[in-house]
Amino acid sequence: xxxxGIPKLDExxxxxxxxxxxxxxxxxxxxxxxxxGIHALHHNLEKGKTCVYxxxxxxxxxxxxxxxxxxxxxxxxxxxxxxVDGYSRLIGAPSDENFVIFxxxxxxxxxxxIDEVLETLPENTVFVFDSLSTIMDLCGEREALQGIYRIxxxxxxxxxxxxxxxxxxxxxxxxxxRIKRGFDSIVEIKPIRGEALRGQEYYVxxxxxxxxxxxxxxxxxxxPGGIKIYIPKIVVIxxxxxxxxxxxxxxxxxxxxxxxxxxxxxxxHGTVDYxxxxxxxxxxxxxxxxxxxxxxxxxxxxxxxxxxDSSKRDEIDDILxxxxxxxxxxxxxxxxxxxxxLPGAMNEYExxxxxxxxTVVKTVATEGKGVFDAFKILAEKIIEEGGSxxx
Amino acid sequence: xxxxTGIERLDELLKGGIPVTTNTLLYAPPFIxxxxxxxxxxxxxxxxxxxxxxxxxxxxxxxxxxxxKNMDKKFVDYxxxxxxxxxxxxxxxxxxxxxxxxxxxxxxxxNRERITASIISTExxxxxxxxxxxxxxxxxxxxxxxSDAKAVxxxxxxxxxTCKRLGATSIFSMTRGMHEExxxxxxxxxxxxVIEMREEGSRMQIRVQxxxxxxxxxxxxxxxxxxxxxxxGAFRMSRVA
Numbered sequence: 001x002x003x004x005g006i007p008k009l010d011e012x013x014x015x016x017x018x019x020x021x022x023x024x025x026x027x028x029x030x031x032x033x034x035x036x037g038i039h040a041l042h043h044n045l046e047k048g049k050t051c052v053y054x055x056x057x058x059x060x061x062x063x064x065x066x067x068x069x070x071x072x073x074x075x076x077x078x079x080x081x082x083x084v085d086g087y088s089r090l091i092g093a094p095s096d097e098n099f100v101i102f103x104x105x106x107x108x109x110x111x112x113x114i115d116e117v118l119e120t121l122p123e124n125t126v127f128v129f130d131s132l133s134t135i136m137d138l139c140g141e142r143e144a145l146q147g148i149y150r151i152x153x154x155x156x157x158x159x160x161x162x163x164x165x166x167x168x169x170x171x172x173x174x175x176x177x178r179i180k181r182g183f184d185s186i187v188e189i190k191p192i193r194g195e196a197l198r199g200q201e202y203y204v205x206x207x208x209x210x211x212x213x214x215x216x217x218x219x220x221x222x223x224p225g226g227i228k229i230y231i232p233k234i235v236v237i238x239x240x241x242x243x244x245x246x247x248x249x250x251x252x253x254x255x256x257x258x259x260x261x262x263x264x265x266x267x268x269h270g271t272v273d274y275x276x277x278x279x280x281x282x283x284x285x286x287x288x289x290x291x292x293x294x295x296x297x298x299x300x301x302x303x304x305x306x307x308x309d310s311s312k313r314d315e316i317d318d319i320l321x322x323x324x325x326x327x328x329x330x331x332x333x334x335x336x337x338x339x340x341x342l343p344g345a346m347n348e349y350e351x352x353x354x355x356x357x358x359t360v361v362k363t364v365a366t367e368g369k370g371v372f373d374a375f376k377i378l379a380e381k382i383i384e385e386g387g388s389x390x391x
Numbered sequence: 392x393x394x395x396t397g398i399e400r401l402d403e404l405l406k407g408g409i410p411v412t413t414n415t416l417l418y419a420p421p422f423i424x425x426x427x428x429x430x431x432x433x434x435x436x437x438x439x440x441x442x443x444x445x446x447x448x449x450x451x452x453x454x455x456x457x458x459x460k461n462m463d464k465k466f467v468d469y470x471x472x473x474x475x476x477x478x479x480x481x482x483x484x485x486x487x488x489x490x491x492x493x494x495x496x497x498x499x500x501x502n503r504e505r506i507t508a509s510i511i512s513t514e515x516x517x518x519x520x521x522x523x524x525x526x527x528x529x530x531x532x533x534x535x536x537x538s539d540a541k542a543v544x545x546x547x548x549x550x551x552x553t554c555k556r557l558g559a560t561s562i563f564s565m566t567r568g569m570h571e572e573x574x575x576x577x578x579x580x581x582x583x584x585v586i587e588m589r590e591e592g593s594r595m596q597i598r599v600q601x602x603x604x605x606x607x608x609x610x611x612x613x614x615x616x617x618x619x620x621x622x623x624g625a626f627r628m629s630r631v632a
Contacts, residue, residue, distance in 0.1 A: 027504075029549045032512055034504030058498045058505075090501065090537070091484070134501060137542035167504050169545035 002161040005043025007276030014211035020156035024183040037128040056086035057134040071224025107139040107147030131165035184208035231279035238307035247365040303382040304333040310345035332381040397435025400622035410603040419588035420567040424615040436525040442474035448533035452477035518557040526561040540574035
């Protein structure tokens with residue numbers, strides 16, 4: 001299996017792309033990033049694979065800059081990376097690359113060069129094409145696709161994997177039909193519109209070897225950083241002194257109390273970057289009950305963390321009320337059983353006995369224990385349960 | 392609602408201007424005033440508080456900035472207010488060492504994906520901050536030369552749709568004489584109107600197709616003087632408020 005390295009995607013693909021298969025990133029022209037393949041390229045270079053980057057819409061030099069923007073160092077991969085230059089001849093510039101497409105308007109020229117590459121390089125090579133749409137525009141749609149399918153076959157025979165960026169310009173239906181049939185797997189990248197929510201989602205629309213089709217995940221691309229699953233709003237609630245502030249502070253790489261609503265309450269805001277996830281976390285000041293403020297913030301949340309002081313047995317009824325409210329709204333949540341270091345702290349069984357079936361994660365926020373586990377467990381729940389606010 | 396082109400008698404011909412949030416093709420041979428029309432369109436927008444996005448394939452953003460400054464000193468102020476954004480598809484390709492605020496560089500005219508993304512993100516910013524704005528793309532010809540009209544047509548389908556949705560009134564330029572008739576027709580299909588210019592012997596003429604209601608659809612003579620275009624040909628006069 002060849003992984004894409006894109007968070008959660010490999011899981012949906014059933015572990016990655018099997019050797020000999022192709023994957024198409026079918027990218028809406030309205031998203032801000034048209035080069036999703038570069039992330040798979042980087043991931044496989046990191047894994048020590050031999051990779052080929054076939055570039056046709058911008059100068060081969062551009063890749064170095066793109067890598068730098070993501071905080072990656074292209075040089076360290078040395079001979080692992082080979083570039084097929086389908087660009088320079090288009091603009092009549094000289095090329096420094098070993099593999100050059102001399103007739104960028106002729107798909108046969110691509111086929112010849114890929115053959116040469118396959119003869120030179122070992123098996124299991126990962127090919128990333130940037131992009132199929134450019135090749136189609138240059139070589140003619142039908143001819144290009146026929147040629148590309150021949151190329152995929154030949155890469156397949158050498159147990160390689162072919163990954164394509166494809167910008168979905170308004171091509172006609174028969175072209176789109178051919179494309180849908182012609183690739184082993186297709187992941188669509190679409191924009192998400194809305195005032196506060198800016199980003200994009202991927203949608204696993206075809207997995208030819210049995211995986212989870214139909215999965216939808218919102219992500220953002222960070223420079224540096226790369227692709228992260230984006231969770232716009234995790235709300236943290238819980239009674240007074242249950243340790244919410246410490247919890248969010250420990251979790252977050254950036255932390256502020258952003259807003260003052262009235263005199264006594266301030267919403268805390270942290271940005272969390274962990275395990276392939278990037279999330280905005282909002283802490284609502286201590287309340288015994290599910291207050292109007294919690295209700296307001298909670299309703300639009302992607303997920304909720306209820307933090308409790310595990311040693312305060314008298315507060316368990318408040319927790320139960322919060323859980324009941326949230327269950328009704330069908331929002332993914334977990335109970336964070338904090339302050340496990342205090343004497344008399346309840347364990348997860350005791351808590352579940354009181355509040356019913358819930359995910360309970362034990363933490364000691366002051367020592368950072370369990371904090372990131374709790375985050376990741378909720379994040380996975382949000383993506384799996386895919387509520388309407390999950391993106 | 393109409394937006395002024397900034398050329399007085401052209402606006403009269405257009406009964407006040409170009410309909411708001413439409414796409415117009417400016418189709419003209421070189422050296423007979425195409426750039427002048429574009430620049431007036433930009434300045435008249437800025438005067439009315441509509442910021443501008445330049446998409447430049449044939450000159451660097453700093454060349455454009457100089458030319459605009461020479462035409463109107465106030466241009467510097469508009470720039471400082473953040474009302475001018477450039478998408479420079481020229482400098483990196485010819486390896487000019489350019490840098491600047493309010494500029495997005497795109498490395499190649501073949502990289503229509505990046506051009507589109509840059510336009511969309513800039514328009515979103517303007518739409519949020521100012522609402523209506525203007526866009527000038529100069530020129531489609533270069534994009535077509537580097538690939539083909541069909542590919543640029545598909546690109547334009549996406550971009551022109553976005554312009555409408557986000558509140559831009561746009562002019563796309565194309566150079567007469569560089570393209571097959573079929574290419575020109577393909578592109579015209581996507582436009583709400585066409586302003587055409589031609590040279591007939593020693594006369595320069597302009598004509599409007601589409602663009603909402605107009606006074607006349609005939610070829611009208613004009614004179615090109617330094618930074619000014621003066622329509623001298625007759626069409627029925629009707630003063631516009």
